[in-house]
Amino acid sequence: MSNSRRIALAAALGVAAVTAVSNPFDSRAMSLAASRGQVHGYGNQGFEIVGVPAKGLHPGGIRTVRLTFVNPAREPIKVTAVSGSVVSTSKAACKPKATNLVVRGYRGRLPVEVPSRGKKAAGELELYMPTSAADACKGVTFKIKMTGKAVKK
Numbered sequence: 001m002s003n004s005r006r007i008a009l010a011a012a013l014g015v016a017a018v019t020a021v022s023n024p025f026d027s028r029a030m031s032l033a034a035s036r037g038q039v040h041g042y043g044n045q046g047f048e049i050v051g052v053p054a055k056g057l058h059p060g061g062i063r064t065v066r067l068t069f070v071n072p073a074r075e076p077i078k079v080t081a082v083s084g085s086v087v088s089t090s091k092a093a094c095k096p097k098a099t100n101l102v103v104r105g106y107r108g109r110l111p112v113e114v115p116s117r118g119k120k121a122a123g124e125l126e127l128y129m130p131t132s133a134a135d136a137c138k139g140v141t142f143k144i145k146m147t148g149k150a151v152k153k
Contacts, residue, residue, distance in 0.1 A: 047071045047114065049082065049146040051125070060131045064107070064124040069148070071114040076153040078111035084125045084146045093136035100137050102128045103144060113153060 052066040069079050084103040086096040094100055108123020125146065129137075 059129050059133045062128050064126050066124045068121045069114045070119045074116050076116050077114050077150040078153050079150045080111045081149040082106040084144050086142050087145045088143045090141040094140045100133045101142050
């Protein structure tokens with residue numbers, strides 16, 4: 001594919017909120033609420049990453065967030081990379097660092113073809129809360145920035 005045909009569509013798009021619980025049997029559950037963010041890319045092109053809520057995150061626990069890619073452009077795209085990172089928490093005493101919550105990475109096949117003005121459910125991000133997570137992180141909301149890259153199909 002020529003460089004003129006290649007576009008790097010960065011999606012700083014699904015800033016997700018994840019709430020931790022102290023016990024896997026607690027009635028409270030981890031919640032993920034993805035919201036539409038700014039679309040970055042060349043021209044007005046970009047895509048959105050939407051996460052499906054996961055429940056029951058606790059120290060030592062692993063959960064996944066199922067993802068859907070949304071393409072508002074007139075041309076189909078291929079999503080070639082996806083990642084996530086913890087960017088903040090709702091409580092200053094619980095720092096957004098790997099000792100409290102780790103986004104392990106995208107699990108799924110790449111590239112993912114997304115039709116023009118369409119969406120495609122594909123893959124997931126794996127979240128891990130280490131057993132070392134600070135007590136201050138109980139009930140805290142973690143914000144996760146999901147990013148991705150795509151090329152024109």
